Amino acid sequence: MNEYTGKVAVGGPADVRELPHATIAKLAVGPMSNNVYLIRCRSTGEAVLIDAADEPERVATLSTLGGTPAQTILTTHQHADHWQALAPTVAHTGARTLAGDADADAIPVPTDRRLAHGERLHVGALEFDVIGLRGHTPGSIALYYADPDGHGHLFTGDSLFPGGVGKTGNPADFESLLDDVQGRIFDVYPDETWFYPGHGNDSTLGAERPSVSQWRARGW
Template sequence: MTDRVVLRRCVAGALETNTWVVRAPDSRDALLVDPGDDPERLAAEVQDLRIQGIVLTHAHWDHVLALPLLAELVDAPVLAHPAATEVWAHELEQARKQGHWDAGTATGELLPTGLLDLDPGRRLWDGRIDGELADGQELVVGGLVVRVVHTPGHTPDGVTLAMPGHLLTGDTLFPGGPGLTGWPLSDFDTIMTSVEHLLTAYDVAVGIHPGHGDSTTVGAEAPSLQAWRARGW
């Protein structure tokens, strides 16, 4: 087994989702995490690798739009927490009811751009999971051990992927605080429990790589835990 990690970031989709590719430095075997959009481009980005699995940190639309075509292009199974099926069903129901995808606090700004419009001709994920993820489960790829940490709150299916020196936190933890809560299937107290675990269980030097935007470290974020609890978001 190896304690070294190679991370590759590809930004895709209306909400500029970070799609992460994870591998050991001496192996072509890799995991692809959160396929936000542009499946052909993502497939081209990893054509030098053997994708062993497409992992979802959670099943919000902006993390899965590329999924059905990409899974075929790279011939890899879909790995997610079992609650992802419920989350995706809710995403689809709300989108069809509203006529557009929900972008949280950015919805009002993005609606006029058309980036949130539903494309009636687009093939969407059918919600099928090839492998269910559980807290504490280990995914071994090319000698690299990736541990699954269940981190609900933003969604009930939220997971963080822990590996030597790095955490892929999806929309659970960002520089400056936890991911958004306040809509159905989310809960602030639950996400703060998840965030507190991440910021107390890992060394201060461990990198935090979220589902959108820049990376940070455990040490940079941990001092703000109580302030986040006090502000309530």
């Protein structure tokens, strides 16, 4: 097993995490240092790409890492920095597109499957919980993979970062997002869950849990 750190830089190589049943690759793309993820099922070779953010040639290369092009592309939310490379990546891979129902109409590539909180997504033999997180956008989606031989892996888009929740436009949206992050993530998944945000470095729920009340008190 290689030593995954989750620390990537625009223009640099992907960091790859080898799990018993899956591989997770993380790539940073410019100009806003977005993270793009590829999760591939070891037993079937099927893969899902999360956020075809920008730099379509590099995203296309990532989509084929370890096998055939990704068959599924999930856009975590409607903000443009997360889908600049979506159209060319779909053209390159022929992948089906997924997004949260409330955000799908704002993404200028047709969404093949609109996701809702509580659904399950299957990628080969891998199963993901679909988690709706309302506040950063109305239809932001996170995915949780429960590794049967290890800890969980959570892909949070721009809804949860080390140090706080994602940016919101008003106090009501902040309360909505923090309520969902607390009730649908921290109250459900264990401390050892490793999470992968839409920008920057990864963290664990255990590292962030003691600060949740402070986030609520400060209001961001």
